[in-house]
Amino acid sequence: MRTLTSNLHFNFMGKRKLAMTFSIALVVISLASLLTRGLVFGIDFTGGTLIEVGYSEDADLEAVRAALAGNGFAEAQVQQFGTPRDVLIRLAPREGVKSSELSDKVFGILSEQSPGKVELRRVEFVGPQVGDELTEDGALAVLVSLMAILMYVAVRFEWRFAVGSVIALVHDVTITLGFFSLFQMEFDLTVLAAVLAVIGYSLNDTIVVFDRIRENFRKIRKGDSEEIINTSLNQTLARTIVTSLTTLIVLIALFILGGEIIHNFSLALILGVVVGTYSSIYVASSAVLMLGVSKADLMPVQKEGVIDDMP
């Protein structure tokens, strides 16, 4: 295999206007979808009951729906899950019924209705109050990790880099969420974990690029900021692509073989890795350039690591 590194000279920064238009378009579409269509939250966040049952033969969804409707569960959502034998039933929280007993009732109805044996594979019940708490905790986790990262990068690099990396992260998170909103895919706790992992990954990518930019600002005497950033991006390009590739390889393995439960988790990560790779090249670096970073900002002070020239 030929290596990717033989002296590349892509003019990344020259196309930054185009890239920015593209990014802004994606972010706007994502935000519009998030605002109008919203996210399809899983029961982890909304509260409710989810029951997965396995039949010995292919399940007759219509019969299941009819049996549930006939017993006062007309609003139950019934769908196939993974294989034709597995059925997933969702129930909204109900008033007047002890929610933790709902699953027993539903399973009883299904056992009666089915001629063959029905197996209770999984029950998840989340009370509305717990759901609210999880939503708050989740949002808090995203915010706190963004803040912590902002601080670390500001201390290790410089404030423009911190802002650049956070802009890239917000970009990645927004587009990942936007995708889930646009295609109305379920957003549950595992997807939230994936979004947080995307923050970690995309940041990893961005930091590697920044690290090279910092090094080159100190080393290369000729050329303006744009040229130096371009050189840095070209030098790290091989690594960026190889790492994304290996990560994507395992994620695709997880997506295909990991089973229904982590399907959305792996999808969110695949999406996040692709967007994160793109954003560390275009969004983070362009932001740093536009914030007016210059050589003087990164010349080593007495001790490396305590560079902070916040005005």
Add this chain to the structure above:
Amino acid sequence: MLNQYPLWKNLLVVFVLATGLFYALPNIYSQDPAIAVSGVRGAVVEASVKDKVKQALDKAGIPVKEMEDKGASLLIHFSSTTDQQKAQRVIAEVLPESVSYALTTAANVPDWLIGMGGQPMNLGLDLRGGIHVLIDVDMDAAIKDKVEAYTGDVRSTLRSNKVRYLTVKADDLGIDIKFKDAATRDKAEEVLGNEFRNLGVETRDADGAYYVRLTLPPAEIRAIKKFALQQNITTIRNRVNALGVAEPLVQQQGDRRIVVELPGVQDPTQVKNILGATATLEYRLVDTEHDALDAKNSGKIPPGSRLYTVREDGRPILLKKRVIVTGNQITDAASGFDQRSGSPMVTVNLDSKGARRMRNVTIDNVGKPMAVVFKENRVVGRDAEGKPIKRLVEDVISVANILEPLGARFQTTGLDSPQEAHELALLLRAGALAAPIDIVEERTIGPSLGQENIDQGLNSVLIGLLAVMIFMVVYYKVFGLFANAALLANLVLIVAILSLLQATLTLPGIAGIVLTVGMAVDANVLIYERIREELRVGSTPQAAIHAGYEKAFSTIMDANVTTLIAAIVLFSIGSGPVKGFAVTLAIGIVTSMFTSIVGTRALTNLVYGGKRVKKLAI
């Protein structure tokens, strides 16, 4: 530029890897389906019971793989889950009530390995099947109960000090006591102030009446809440133990929640019923001086008595208000069948205080009837906010004449079914809940789904790993092999640390490992790309290796520290599945730094170091 590691560094790599392999080792031993037989509440399983179990299994012709006699308990290994389930039915029939059994898995780890601290990883409920419930303790009710208890104490204190009051009224936060004149009120203030030092005492005049108000100070409220939570945890733990579940987890979460995790449980309905049940018994004398039917029809209940209904036929009955003994004084209970009538019954043991009272009361009342009241809080619906509405259901399950004075141990009949007798005995043994509880979250995973999750998780790790390794060898040649060795070592270390910490591996945890596999090679990619760059600008191979590792180091650090920050935030804020993911991600980041920097360097130095190298296979 010799690129040679000092001996100690090579030894360190070997040592870390050897330790990792050792502690990862327990995980390759197979897990047998097993049944654990143990005494309820820490009681020892008698040798006779063990023999009985052995004989019953022999008779039924169920092959036993290994019978592990652990002194106080018995662990029976089986070769298959079918055998295990067959054996379960056999064992259930022969075991006495003081002994419980539970389906579990038992690892075949050799003793010498266990002796050195080697244990397999804990598998989460999503991988082994089981039920997880999150229980919310109703703190408002706990406080209300306490206020009510204080109300009774206030009345009797005032009465015994001969202070006349008009009314005593309890509300959510305190007790209002109304007096006719200021002098009585002041006397009451003094009496109550002395008696209830832990409560706040205020006085107030309104509408020509004089009040004393007792309030619960914040410290008292905190104490009540803490007690309610602790007491409920103890009770729930007792109940869970009585259910016979192997390796149950009962844990406080936050300041009003309890997490219960029961691996391998297959009947969530029974578990939920037992956890939330409030059934208890009360013993009272029957009021024989008044007619119960009259009292019911006229609504005139004689003072000192209360009206109840008999469960069997629904007829009314008047019982004395004074309770002889309550469920709190019951120390032990067992269900069985009455010898004469064959109906289900519960045998009850009282503590010394309860026994004394029972004897004193029954000596004075031989020949008179005594009643047993069955009390239970039942959920009857939910209010607009979704909070459960509970009603105390009380009915009389048995009325019998006192033939002779009763002591510490006696029988109660009148229960509907053996099942009810069994559950009541269990609840009496475990103790009462200090405050009502509500299940706010439940996750049940069937055993077959758990196995599927394990298989799918392992499959995706293996295939993903293989694909990445092939890519690395093709792209980086010999150096790719070094990276692959580091990748494998990294997996071994993650497994070893998870086993050592006895952290729980969940499905999201496996996803975290998969992600680490993808990202672990990143450090090597960074180093190797640097080496290539150095070679391109004309460095000698040895200098290129040296510079490559040197220059990539700070980048790797920065990149990994930031990801670690994200993992730590995830761990501290996230719950359940998110935590499992964060744990493996964080462990993976740390171990991968070691294997991909120190580990691969050791290999590189071993192969290329200290000699003249013309060309690097990179």
